[in-house]
Amino acid sequence: MLPSLSLPTPPLPTVSATEKLLLTIIGLGLLALLPATFAADAWLAQMSLYAAMTLVSMGTLLWAARKFAGKPAGVQQDNLWLRSSTSRGAVAWLTAVVLTGFYVLLYWFSSPDEQGNFGFLNSLVHSLDPLSQAIRQRPSDQWFLYGTFYTLAILLMGGRALWKYRHSPYQRIRTASVMFFQLGFAWLLPGVLLAFQRPEYYFSYFWPLKYDYLFPGTVGYLLKDGGPGLGVFMVFWGAVMSFVGTPILTYFFGKRWYCSWVCGCGGLAETAGDPYRHLSDKSREAWRWEVRIIYPILAFIVLVTVLLWLGVAGTLPAWFTTVQPSSITLFSNLSPVDALSKFYGFAIGAVFSGVVGVGFYPLMGSRVWCRFGCPMAAYLGILQKYLSRFRITTNGAQCISCGNCSNVCEMGIDVKQYAQRGEPIIRASCVGCGMCSTVCPRGVLNLENGPRDGRYQGSQLITAESLRILS
Known part of the structure; x- marks a missing residue:
């Protein structure tokens, strides 16, 4: 029996002094959240929070510019499984624990008491009072804190994505779209509505994701507090977009029009979650x-x-x-x-x-x-699979089986298997992010909204075309 050989793990590329400085700035910003959370003095907590947001914002954007602008345009998925932060290592577990802990505190231990105390997050919440007063004409609460952090994450990591995918017009426009909808429709507009004593309404969320928007109690509340004009429009908008707009838009563009261009959940996944997209289980x-x-x-x-x-x-x-x-x-x-x-x-x-x-x-x-x-x-997926014109076409003759497409698919689709066979990808789960096409070195994958005829005959059509060319 031959002895087994273990190849040495290649070292990670060195990090430049400038990158280390910028990462240190980001780290200092994160550390500044500690006095913002635990300081008894309100002024100190407020200054610490704004310092934290400034340092993290400045450090992230400058780091992204430094990291990606100095490299040739194109996606380089290098060393993802060698870094502790992106290979389920200690850093990844620590990040997961911190994020999960924050959400647990937010959802179940931050409800205000009669004195307006928000529990563990009280200092953080009230540190945003000036910003909340400027936008909503009322003090901050735990959900304004959440929305602010959420929006900041999409904007900052969206800036990173714009640098990383600057060679792809589709990715640039798509990233800008989710940044716009989160900032304008999911953060600013609901706050402005509250400032005018109107219901806090999110025009970019529809039933069944925003499930209570079509509940009788919510409909009654919108009609009563929104008034005969705005309230009726809100109810009308929610119902029409859920049952008319969604099927029509999905017919023409697939579920990508919402999941990858509008939705805040998808926006966070595509920006802040971009470093982790390769972790989705493909089994x-x-x-x-x-x-x-x-x-x-x-x-x-x-x-x-x-x-x-x-x-x-x-x-x-x-x-x-x-x-x-x-x-x-x-x-x-x-x-x-x-x-x-x-x-x-x-x-x-x-x-x-x-x-x-x-x-x-x-x-x-x-x-x-x-x-x-x-x-x-799930709703969009059913429409996409059975009623939509959208599909991702493949050219099996050009596929070199590099696996880049499968690696970046955050929805767990083994894209390579379709590409090797030259079959069109028509999956209910596909969100049309286009990343598989973006990372393909051979141009094998293309997002299309063509006629429904032939959606399921991609491999036969390609085979026939290949035979015609060969003959």
Whole structure:
């Protein structure tokens, strides 16, 4: 038996002194969050928070410019599995613990008391009071803190993505789009509506992702507090975009029009989650779990929405009115239907989309929520697979099996297998980010919105064309 040979691990490339300085600035900014969180003095906490945001912003943007501008244009996925931060090493686990811990504090330990104290995050929350007053004409709360951090992450890491993918017009425009929608529609506009004493409404989120927007209670609240003009428009906008706009746009462009261009969840995944996209599980078993989880979640929220409206109409099934709430729910003093909606909000809206969806980026990839839990992604996926013109065409004759396309697919699709066979990619889970096409060194993959005829005959068409050329 021949002795086994172990090849030495190649060393990581050296980091220049300038990059080290910029990374140190980012580290100092993160450290400044500690006095911002724990300082008893309000002025010190406020100055520390703004110093932290300034240092992190300046350091990140300058570091991205230094790291990517000095290299030739093109995607270089080097050393991802050698770095502790991107290979599920100690740094990745530490990052996951910090992110998960922050989300746990935010969702369950930051509700204000009668004195306006937000628990562990009180100093951080009130440090944003001046900014909140300027935009919303009211003091900050835990969700304004969350939205500010969320938006800042998309803007900063979006700046990084613009440098990294500067050679690709599609990636530049797509990145700019998610930055615009997050800043304008998901952060500024809802705050301005509050300043004018109107409901805080997110025009870039639709049912079933923003599941309560079509609940009877929310519809009534929007109509009452939004007024006869704006309130009616909000309800109309939510309903039309959910049931008319979404199918039409998905027919022409696939689910990418939303998941990769508009949605804040997708925006964070495509920017802040970009370093972790290669971590998504490409196995068939992972795909089976994806199907087992995401479609029941969609069915669950559809059922809850229908039951709530049946209850308002007085036509709720009799067995729902005879069962005692305490016998089927942990939420006391709630009807069975209301308990189901509260359970969905807790288990899916908070635990899955919030804590797991972002906290597990460094361990499971950047689209954990989009892939396994988002009901909007499931809804769009059904439309995309069976009713859309969108597909990714492949040219198997040009594929060199480098595997770059599969490596960068954050939705766990083994793109290389399709490319090798020359088959078009028509998958419900594909978000159309176009990264597989961007990293392909041979131009094998192309995002298309062509006629539906031939969507499933890509390999036959390519084979016939290849035979014609050879003959």
